[in-house]
Every structure is written in C-alpha cells, then in structure tokens.
Amino acid sequence: MPPAVLRHAARAAACMLAVLSIAASAGAQGASTSDPRAALAAGWKDAAIAISNLKLVSTAWRPAGMSDPRNAGNFEFMNSDLAFAGPYVFQGNFNGVQVWDASDVANLKLKTLLPCPGGQGDVSVLGNLMFMSVEETRGRVDCGSGGVRDSVSAERFRGIRIFDITDIERPKVITQVQTCRGSHTHTLIEDPKDKGVVYVYVQGTSIVRSPRELADCSGRAPEMDANTSLFRIEIIRVPLARPAEARVINAPRIFSDSAGRIAGLWRGGKQGEGTQETAETDQCHDITAYPELGLAAGACSGNGIILDISDPANPRRIAETFDPNFAYWHSANFSNDASKVLFTDEWGGGMAPRCRASDKMTWGANAIFTLQGRSMRAAGYYKLPVAQTRTENCVAHNGAIIPVPGRDIMVQGWYQGGISVFDFTDPAKPFEIAYFDRGPVSADTLHLGGSWSAYWHNGRIWNSEISRGLDVLELTPSEQLSANEIAAAALVRFEVNNPQTQRRNVWPAHPAVARAYVDQLERGRGLGAARIAAVRAAIDAAELRSGAARQSAYAALAASLKDDAGSAGDSARVRALADVVGQLAAR
Secondary structure, eight states, X not given: OOHHHHHHHHHHHHHHHHHHHHHHHHTTSOOBSSSGGGGOOXXXXXXXXXXXXXXXXXXXXXXXXXXXXXXXXXXXXXXEEEEEETTEEEEEETTEEEEEEOSSTTSOEEEEEEEOOSSEEEEEEETTEEEEEEOSTTOBTTOOSSOOOSSSOTTBOOEEEEEXXXXXXXXXXXXXXXXXXXXXEEEEXXXXXXXXXXXXXXXXXXXXXXXXXSTTOOOSOTTTOTTOSSSOOEEEEEETXXXXXXXXXXXXXXXXXXXXXXXXXXXXXXXXXXXXXXXXXXXXXXXXXXXXXXXXXXXXXXXXXXXXXXXXXXXEEEEEEOOTTOSOEEEEEEOTTSSEEEEEEOTTTTSSBOOSTTSXXXXXXXXXXXXXXXXXXXXXEEOOSBOOOTTSOBOOOBEEEEOOTTSOEEEEXXXXXXXXXXXXXXXXXXXXXEEEEEOOSOSSSOOOOSEEEEEEETTEEEEEETTTEEEEEEEXXXXXXXXXXXXXXXXXXXXXXXXTBOOOOOOOXXXXXXXXXXXXXXXTTOSOHHHHHHHHHHHHHHHTSOHHHHHHHXXXXXXXXXXXXXXXXXXXXXXXXXXXXXXXXTO
C-alpha cells in the first residue's frame, strides 16, 4: 500500500476511535419520553402544539397550487428551503416557488406563486436574480407539468434556473444551465475580487443523465471512465450584468487523494460492528460557504470536508473527516469564528422515523468538530432530546446560527421533530434552550411533514414546514437565554440571506451587547455578584448621560473591566465586554 494511502488509513482509524469514544459518552442518555413533545395529538392543520421559550407569531398555510388537498405529504408538493431579500421570503417547493411579503410578520401575504415543477426547488437570491435548483427527471425546460415522457429528451431540464425578479410578481426565466446530475441544492459565492461575478456551486445527487441528452455526461465508475460525472461538483460562473451568459466553468475533483485518484475518500460500507452503513463519497449534498473567511464546509455523503474557496472558481480540499455513526453527511454550519463546524447526518434520507426512543442518540444527529487549520477533531454530538413516534419522519436537517454574542447557538429543523434551539459553545456539552413542535400529520400512517429548515433572520426564526406552510417565531427570555442576549442577536441584520451562504455576524456598539455579556458572566459566575451589579449600574448610568459625559463614563468602565480580566473566572468574556464598552465610549 502506498505511503499516502497508509497515512490516510491511519488518520481515519484514529478519527474513528476518537469519535466512538465521544459517541459512547454522548449516547449514554437516551431521548426523553416524558417531554410534552413525545405524545402530541396528530392532525394536518389542527395538530397539537408544544412550545417552550418561543412565541409563534404567525403561520401562512400552503396555498393552492403548492399542496395536494388529498395527500398532505405528497412528495411532489413538499415545501423546501428558504431565502430572504428585503421584505420578501422565498420558499422553495418541489412544484415551484412561493414568495411571501413579510412586511407585516403577523400577517404574511402571498406575493408570487410560480409553478415550475422539478424538485427540489431550493432558491437563492442576489439583486434582481433568483436561482432555483432542479433535479428530478420530470423537470421541463418550459416549467410545465406532466413530466417528460422519453428517457432522452430535449424537453427535460435538470440544473440551475436563473430568473429575473425585477418584477417580483412576474419572474422571467433568463437562462437555464443544464448539469449532468441536476441540482439537488446549490451555493452562491460572490467573487471577492470581482463584485460583478457570482459562482454557483451545484450539488447534484441524482442519477447521471445520458450523454445523448447532455454531452459529456457519464455515470460510469472512475475505473472505467476518468471523465465520469461522479466524484465532483459543478461550478457555474454568472456575470451579473449578463446573466444569460452563465455557464459551467469547472467540475473540480474535490475528493481526490494525494495520488490523484478521484475516488480518494470513503468508499462506502461499515467500519465494523455497531457502526453505520455509510454512503460512498461521490457527491456533496450541501456545501456551506463562508466567503468572508474563504472557507466552505462540504457535507459529502461519506465524509465531511473543508474547502479553501479564496479562489471560488477553483476550490481546494484542505481537510476531511469521517464518522462511523453517520449514514449520510447532509449539511454543515460553522460557528461564527469558524473554530467549530457542525455536520448533520440525514440517516433515513429524511423520510423515516429516526428519533424514536429506541434510536441511538448519535445516529441521525449533529456531530460537532473543532476546526484548526487542516485539522478537524471530534468534540461532541447533539440530537433532538425527545422521542418521536413511528409516524413522524425525524432526523437532523437544516439550521442556522443565532447571533448571540459570546455564544454558539443554533436553530435547526428536525422534520416532524419540529424546531430545536441549542447551545454548542462547549461542543462536548450541547444543550437545548427552546423548541416548537406539532404533532404528526397522521397518528396511523407516516406522511412526510415537519420542519425542512429553520433559520434565524433579522431577529426572528423562520420555519419552512413541508406539509403545512411557513411559520414565524420569536425567542422569549428564559433561564438559559436572557432578554439582553435576544436583543443583541436582533441587532445583526442582513438585507439578503441565502441558505448555504453563511454570513459573518458583527455586532454594533450597543448597550444590549454589553448587557448580554454581563448576563453571561452572571450565569457562568465569571465575575462576582457585587461586581456584576456594579457593572450593570455603570452601564445604566452612562446611558442616562450624553455627549462627553457618556463617553467618559464608558471609558472609565472599560478601563476597570480590563483590570478585572486578569483575575476573573471568565477572563475572555470580561475582555470581550471591555471591548464593547470601549466601542460605546467611542460612539
């Protein structure tokens, strides 16, 4: 065996031992059966609800044309992912796109209904352009219904549709870029050196189409065809001033090993007794880009990988990991400082009940890794802590970071397990803060439903519910999350927010941010009680002043906090607080 292969095997073995050790600890406590979510009454629009530390603001039910009234779980009408631009929420559906006007979050209004079947229907938005993933063989060039009769046809479309949404109520197709495996999901990455260009990373996971339908496509194994359409992603370059010229410009072999073998990562199968039957790494399901840091995390069927995307047209793999508890690496999120990366396992493909009391707490869960350079180290797991029934499809799915300063908090959809908000600041000890869950669509039969994705955007949580519609929720204060922390998170705002494109959270100089750090120091006993009270009083007093007097008060507090840091129980957080107070002094 070549030395490079031996080194890779040794790293994989060491990783597996570490992961299994952490998994043994994480799996010691099973899912709760006494939680209010464990036995909710079933129903489509009338299911029972369990909610904790959240407030349901509104629900917009699926409109006619995006649902099947005879079968709430009809696969061809499932709601999928969300994107945000200005006052609008773009909700994908396997049958097209819905655009909601969220100017009044308590009264969401349907702005646009765009039937355009073909699945998966995930959308992203940039300026006056909307991008849509199409993967299924029924997708048509004309967005028509009825599918495509012939196995090879010029009528078929699979890839990325690009629409002009200048008139939001009447999207117009600009161009459609065909790809060999279609587009299950996609990732938008703006060129850091040319703001006139955006790249679309296409994650195709379906069958490879015939070369008679699209030239140069090949579904053969790499041993038979070095140009196989497997073991790669496709990259589309879109000149924003001329989007009709969008085209595939690269298909990088991001799974290659040091010897140049394109099938260089996990080849599929089990690692031994008690491990998962893990898929071969010949595709990526999701690639979450963090352009401001030049990084991306790929959840790629059998492996989690880290890419250097500083040159987005030519991504390079710089790290990879494996987890014997994972069946299918599905999606990823970075912590805000990218010191951690969290991967999800879609055990059962999202269509099976994988949160039952008998299911392992490390299967169908999140795996949390610390990240340093080219090294990922297994640190912990988080799985929905409550048991679900046999008629509820449930497994880890799409979520996003909630920008609470000083903490790593995430909101996540778990299909019919609902929404879970959890803290993973200590990756070895993640814990739940809040939840929202409906009962199953049916008490007798498993119908697809639940939270496809739950995202934080501009102060609220938005939930794309597969069979029901779109929910808007707000966090409420609790023992584990204060009103100040929620207020600080709401200060981070973005005009545009797309799935799989992670934005760096930066907090303005604001008293809510300082008070959030003080609350954390009190909760964690990072400063003494008397000092906590004095700091709070000093912030309140400074805010009652104005001009130079306010600046002087904040400057004095910042200086005293820097002195505290040396002896504080949580010196890092005290220094962070001092920095914020210093910024307030400079306002």
